[in-house]
Amino acid sequence: MEINPAELGIPERYKLLIGTIVPRPIAFISTVSPEGVPNLAPFSFFNGVGSNPMTVLFCPANQPNGTEKDTLRNAKPVSEGGTGQFVVNLAVEPYIRQVAAAADGYGPEVSEFEEVGLTPAPSIRVKAPRVAESPVAMECETVQVVRTNGHEPVGGNIVIGRVTHMFVRDDLINERFHINQDQLGAVGRMGGLRYATTRAQFELPANREALNLPDPLG
Numbered sequence: 001m002e003i004n005p006a007e008l009g010i011p012e013r014y015k016l017l018i019g020t021i022v023p024r025p026i027a028f029i030s031t032v033s034p035e036g037v038p039n040l041a042p043f044s045f046f047n048g049v050g051s052n053p054m055t056v057l058f059c060p061a062n063q064p065n066g067t068e069k070d071t072l073r074n075a076k077p078v079s080e081g082g083t084g085q086f087v088v089n090l091a092v093e094p095y096i097r098q099v100a101a102a103a104d105g106y107g108p109e110v111s112e113f114e115e116v117g118l119t120p121a122p123s124i125r126v127k128a129p130r131v132a133e134s135p136v137a138m139e140c141e142t143v144q145v146v147r148t149n150g151h152e153p154v155g156g157n158i159v160i161g162r163v164t165h166m167f168v169r170d171d172l173i174n175e176r177f178h179i180n181q182d183q184l185g186a187v188g189r190m191g192g193l194r195y196a197t198t199r200a201q202f203e204l205p206a207n208r209e210a211l212n213l214p215d216p217l218g
């Protein structure tokens with residue numbers, strides 16, 4: 001099938017994105033509103049940007065009526081009315097149901113921490129709490145919000161954040177900063193309502209020697 005996105009509706013384009021860009025890591029973003037209410041929501045349009053400086057991004061789309069999701073309202077820079085801060089917690093196996101539940105449409109006056117039963121823990125450098133149950137937390141200062149379609153319905157937004165402090169649970173990291181992938185238990189998002197674990201892993205060298213090795217999946 002040859003597809004021209006311009007001839008499709010928004011839901012079809014969305015299905016193509018989430019069905020083909022898989023698996024996606026899930027940032028479980030905690031923020032605090034300018035009024036002081038904690039907020040927690042998952043975002044699978046999420047990735048690292050670079051390590052000099054240590055930078056990440058996630059993408060909260062506008063609501064169908066064009067308004068901002070609570071996370072964007074809270075995380076956008078102070079100059080735009082937000083707090084300019086957020087924390088990336090990870091979506092991991094032990095509380096994956098709470099991750100999904102936090103995507104429910106709770107209003108800005110409600111703390112998803114309380115609604116889904118996770119524990120806010122004080123962060124070191126930002127006001128937003130981290131998730132105490134999360135094995136990893138990246139405390140971020142918002143660098144910039146790039147809006148791909150202003151305040152239009154479902155327009156995409158890129159929140160770029162600089163990591164100013166990071167927490168990693170002691171049993172997951174060694175003195176060379178290698179993370180124990182098996183212990184981490186990260187969960188990824190697939191298309192629709194599907195998720196994938198990271199339990200089936202294999203290694204390959206990142207060079208042409210990979211061609212001379214037997215198919216690791218064969």
Ligand SMILES: Cc1cc2nc3c(=O)[nH]c(=O)nc-3n(C[C@H](O)[C@H](O)[C@H](O)COP(=O)(O)O)c2cc1C
Nearest residue numbers: 041042043044045059060061069070071100103104
């Ligand atoms: C696993 C998962 C991943 C999600 N990823 C995104 C995403 O990348 N972008 C987005 O706009 N919404 C995403 N959502 C939906 C938001 O989490 C949902 O709209 C949530 O209510 C936003 O909360 P907030 O208004 O407190 O920011 C995702 C939902 C789930 C369950």
